[in-house]
Amino acid sequence: MEGSRSLANLVSRWVVASTRLGPRLQSALLRMSSLAVLIGLIIFFGFTAPGWYSTTTLFNILTATSLFLLLALGETFVIISSGIDLSVGSMEGMAGVASAVLIVHIYHGGFGIGVVAAGAAAALVIGLLGGAINGIVVGYLGLNSLIATLATYGAYLGFADIISNGFPVGNLPPAMATLGNGSVIGIPFLVLIAAAASLFCAGLASHTRWGRYVFAIGANREAVRRAGVNLRRHTVLLFTLSGGLAGLAGLLSTAKFLSASSQAGSTDLLIAIAAVVIGGTPLTGGEGTIWGTVVGALIITIIENGFVEMGVSGFWQLVVVGIIIVVAVYVDEYQRKLRIAAASASQPRVDE
Amino acid sequence: MPDVVVVSPIGDVDRLEVRDLSKSYGGVRALHRVSTVFRRGFNGIVGDNGAGKSTLMRIISGDIQPDTGQLILNGKELHLRSTADARRAGIESLYQDLALADTLDVAGNMFLGREITRNFLGLRLLDKRAMVRAAERTVASVNIQIPEVSRMVRTLSGGQRQAVALARAIYFNAPVILLDEPTAALGPKETAAVLGLVEQLRANGKLIIMVSHNIPQILDIADHLIVMRSGRIVKEVDPQSTSQEELLGFMVGSRT
Secondary structure, three states: OHHHHHHHHHHHHHHHHHHHOOHHHHHHHHHHHHHHHHHHHHHHHHHHOOOOOOHHHHHHHHHHHHHHHHHHHHHHHHHHOOOOOOOHHHHHHHHHHHHHHHHHHHOOOOOOHHHHHHHHHHHHHHHHHHHHHHHHHHHOOOOOHHHHHHHHHHHHHHHHHHHHOOOOEOOOOHHHHHHHHOEEOOEEHHHHHHHHHHHHHHHHHHHOHHHHHHHHHHHOHHHHHHOOOOHHHHHHHHHHHHHHHHHHHHHHHHHHHOOEOOOOOOOHHHHHHHHHHHOOOOOOOOOOOHHHHHHHHHHHHHHHHHHHHHOOOOOHHHHHHHHHHHHHHHHHHHHHHHHHHHHHHHOOOOOO | OOOOOOOOOOOOOOEEEEEEEEEEEOOEEEEEEEEEEEEOEEEEEEEOOOOOHHHHHHHHOOOOOOOEEEEEEOOEEEOOOOHHHHHHOOEEEEOOOOOOOOOOEHHHHHOOOOOOEEEEOOEEEEOHHHHHHHHHHHHHHOOOOOOOOOOEHHHOOHHHHHHHHHHHHHHOOOOEEEEEOOOOOOOHHHHHHHHHHHHHHHHOOOEEEEEOOOHHHHHHHOOEEEEEEOOEEEEEEOHHHOOHHHHHHHHHOOOO
């Protein structure tokens, strides 16, 4: 008891102290708490799993992170705007299956680069369209995003099975294998694509008007409406972005496993949301960072990978992710309360 | 409907006329054939709850549209379909519920919806440095006690938050400024600071319209006062020659 109390004391002092720093440094420190966890995990598994430090492990982790990170990037924007997109996992499955079916249908031997390009376009268009539908239902029909995307989650899962008759789709051309498992100067394509998407999203979040409105909408929707921003169009674009990234994930998942199934993204939704939350983006909206999500995603993969290396079943990953979500949200809320308390305590009382 | 006329803020506004404005919600008449002229300087609106003050303000701010009637700014008719239209016409409003995004910083809020951008390889990116500089200049010029413009608005006091909203009107040099109970949630010292700012705006030749429940306060600062009751303007008075008792009498209807 004594120990935990003094620890809490220490944490609260640290948080109070951090509020005196500039907001930039402050948010950097908060971001570093998940970064600290990441580094701690890397050190921990280095000690407990012999031979864990290797470029093979590094690229395994980065590759395994790539797919659900794409979903998590879009989800970060949606959550910052204080919404949620539950359909990204089934969208990933639907886009993957649709592109695989198209590729198989038009492929007639050879390397198949043109065919894969057509499949890639199909996956993206389906993701963007699926996302736009979410956006229209939320933005124009005014449905709560939780309900709207729960509905489309089911619908897209259904479509994926309708397209594939419920069977996995295989027999894909070599170009697909190259996309999914090839690399350039030693770096897997998947990793490069996920890194590019992360950079793009980070730029979008902090350097564009659209990105700024995502934050502002999460903080005060009415203020943004009164500022003359077209909220409906913004919402449609928001979910379209999320859907497009899920479509890309669907394509890459198919390329990686050389097989597409409606179930491809079934656990990715949970893991993507976990990455966002672990990365320090609160579900209350208005705040968050893309880089936090990247760190959160890496934490999740490292736990899974480290478990496997330690000989613990990879199935434990989902259990642990569930626990981490609860812990991460709790810690985040706790810090927020302390921060607000500290901010109001440091506010000079001018009224008396 | 006539064509939409949106005038851009060209210098100052001498008069803003409302002519025959009516607005009903279902069967409830919130505003009934209201006509008056607001002139450059400080125009106060007083009235009991449900007198129609807020409805009138929301119409002028473009937030809602009247059923009938006209808004005439410097002789030109306005057709405001949104608050953004009103802003383009030079009408800036501060709302009771503070239209600020808590998790953005001071500069971000000042420029919300009107961000300064720069061209980068054909992309329009936020010019954060320019916005911070402009915000700092504005804050310094009006002597608002805000620590830094990179502060999240959430950490500011009520008075500082009002000051941020006012800084917005100041930076964009809005000739018409609408204030709906700007000091209702503030302590005496912060009230004085916000009213000091409003005074500065008046000195700079702005047309200010302010709704208030604080009778002594508004009698003290207004150049012109309008009394509303049950959706109508019942009296226009000169604050210099009106007592609090008289004003209250007009508000509740014991005087006419």
